[in-house]
Amino acid sequence: MQEPIDSRHLLERASELVDLARKAGADAADAVVVRSRSRSVSVRLGKVEGVESSESDDFSLRVFLGKRVASVSANPGFDLRTLAERAVAMAKASPEDPFACLADEADLAHDALDLGLFDPTEVESAALTDAALAAEAAALAVPGVTNSSGAGASASMGGLVLVTSHGFSGSYMATRFGRGVSAIAGEGVNMQRDYEGDSRLHFADLDDAEEIGRKAGERAVRRLNPRKADTGSGLTVIYDPRVSRGLVGHIASAINGAAIARKTSFLKDKMGQQILARGLNITDNPLIHKGPSSRPFDGEGVRGDAMVMVEDGVLQHWFLATSAARELGLKTNGRGVRGGNSVSPSSTNLALEPGDVSPEDLIKGVASGFYVTEMIGHGANLVTGEYSRGASGFWIENGELTYPVSEVTIASNMKDMFLSMVPASDIDRKYGVAAPTVLIENMTIAGK
Incomplete structure (x- = not known):
């Protein structure tokens, strides 16, 4: 897009903001600028x-006063x-939070790390226009x-x-380029829509x-x-990679430390047990x-390491930021993400690792079943594990x-679904959540 924006001025401004918060009475503080x-x-x-x-630079200041935070x-x-001064005044009037704090100083990342994100x-507007028009014309x-529902291209x-306040100072920038199109086939009540797109750093x-078009x-x-x-x-359902990523997303939500601390996950008692x-x-x-x-570091300045969250089907870790980790009596693993004025745990480059069988062979092994290409609705209950979602795709015969x-609607319980998952050998790691084609047995389908 352009040369990286010089962050020195913003680092200086954020550092001054933290110093002023300490002078105003805060025991600890951090300042964040989210750039876009x-x-x-x-x-x-x-x-x-x-x-x-x-374009925007959104500042936020978080202050700690004893066990109070604002x-x-x-x-x-x-x-x-x-x-x-306003932040400190708000903290004085806030209820106590026994788990809110900065990350431990020993956990902070203090060296620069170039991950090739920029x-x-x-890319000028004219080039974006040409790409969008080309994708639509091809469709x-x-x-x-x-017909067309439209096409687009972007650069960000x-x-x-x-x-x-305890010594961390850092910044990083990442670019993102994208293009996509939505096409319509047929006419009248028989129209069908589908899409294709791509997004890269x-x-x-x-x-x-x-x-793409x-x-x-x-x-x-089709x-x-x-x-x-x-x-x-008792039917077999195969998830196309476009929708199997959603299954992995459900797993990520269910092993999020914040959900575990709130006891709102159906996997809350499954640490060290077989879940896949x-x-x-x-x-x-x-x-x-x-x-x-x-x-290179998370929303608290902690550098997370590569982790196997589920190994050989056994749950090994929760996603943790400092607050959720303290509530669970654990230690952050560098998965904190700034969201507004708070820090919550989240995944990074998450992947259900592929299996050995090709997607073609996975399909060939199904006498009668359903190949899902699109999901509709939000019928995944992460508290109970119940799963019921609208779907479309293709029927598998022989x-x-x-x-x-x-x-149609496909339904089951995610505990059972996860234990019967069979991943194929295909995977596209260009997405933050990556998964191959996935087969799941013993599903219920509601149709005609």
């Missing part, structure tokens, strides 16, 4: 519908002393495609500046715009003339070079994908 710059273009039917550009936010141009490529050129840059790694168009056409599947139980089939591993690594969710299926 973005440019995007949207088109539909060959015409530009919108060009947007934005946070305030501001935009650039605010008076540092006033903000610091690409200086400058419309697919026989059977009758974001990052974090963090200063704490480095511009040169993006999929070709025409290829062609895939979107072909996917939309969905024409869908049927409803018969209602049944034997042989399955789930990894999380914030230090992958050019990884989509990589970071090991082959046959006719398209829509307007």
Whole structure:
């Protein structure tokens, strides 16, 4: 996009803000600047519908006064002393939180680490427009495609500046480039929609715009003339990688330390126990070079290491930031993410590691089942594990994908689902949550 923004001024401003908070009476404090710059273009039917550009530096100050904590936010141009004094005054009136604190000084990252997150490529609005138009034109050129829901392309840059009262001072920036299109096939009540897109940290790694458009168009056409599947139980469901990532996301939410501390996860009592089939591993690594969710330090200044969250099917770790870790009597593993004025645990580059069988062979082994390409709704209850979601895809007959299926519901309990997961050998690690094709047995399908 452009040269990295010089963060020295923001680091100095954040450091001054922390010093003023201490002078105003805070026992400890940290200041964060969340940076963002973005440019995007949207088109539909060959015409530009919108060009947007934005940039912001959002400051937040968090202060600790004994066991009390308060946070305030501001935009650039605010008076540092006033903000610091306001935060301390708020802390004095706040209820006590026995677990709120800065990360331990011994856990802080003190050396710079280049993870290849920044690409200086400058992409002008005209180039974004050309890519969006090319993707849409390629989609419309697919026989059977009758319309477009639009296409877009974007270039953005974001990052974090963090200063704490106990010695941490650091920043990092990451770029993100994207393009995508949504195509419509058929006419009237028989119309079907599908999409394709790509998002990368480095511009040169993006999929070709025409290829993105062609895939979107072909996917939309394949969905024409869908049927409803018969209602049944004990059925095999195979999740396309586009939707199997959602399954891994459910696992991540269920092993989030904040949910464990609140006792709102159906896996809260499963540490050290089998939660996936034997042989399955789930990894999380914030230090992958050019990884989509990589970071040299987390929202508290802690550098997280690569971890095997689930090893040979056995749960090994929770995702932890300092507050959640203290509540559980544990130690942070560097998974803290700033969200507004708080720090919560979250995954980084999370992956259900692939198996040995190809996705084609996985499908060939199914006499009758359902291949899911799209999920609808939010029917995954992370407290009870109950799972019931709308879905569409293709019916499997004698090991082959046959006719398209829509307007069905698939249901089970995630405890049972996770224990019967069979991953294929395919995986695309360009997403922050990555997963291969996944087979799950003994599902219930509600259709006609």
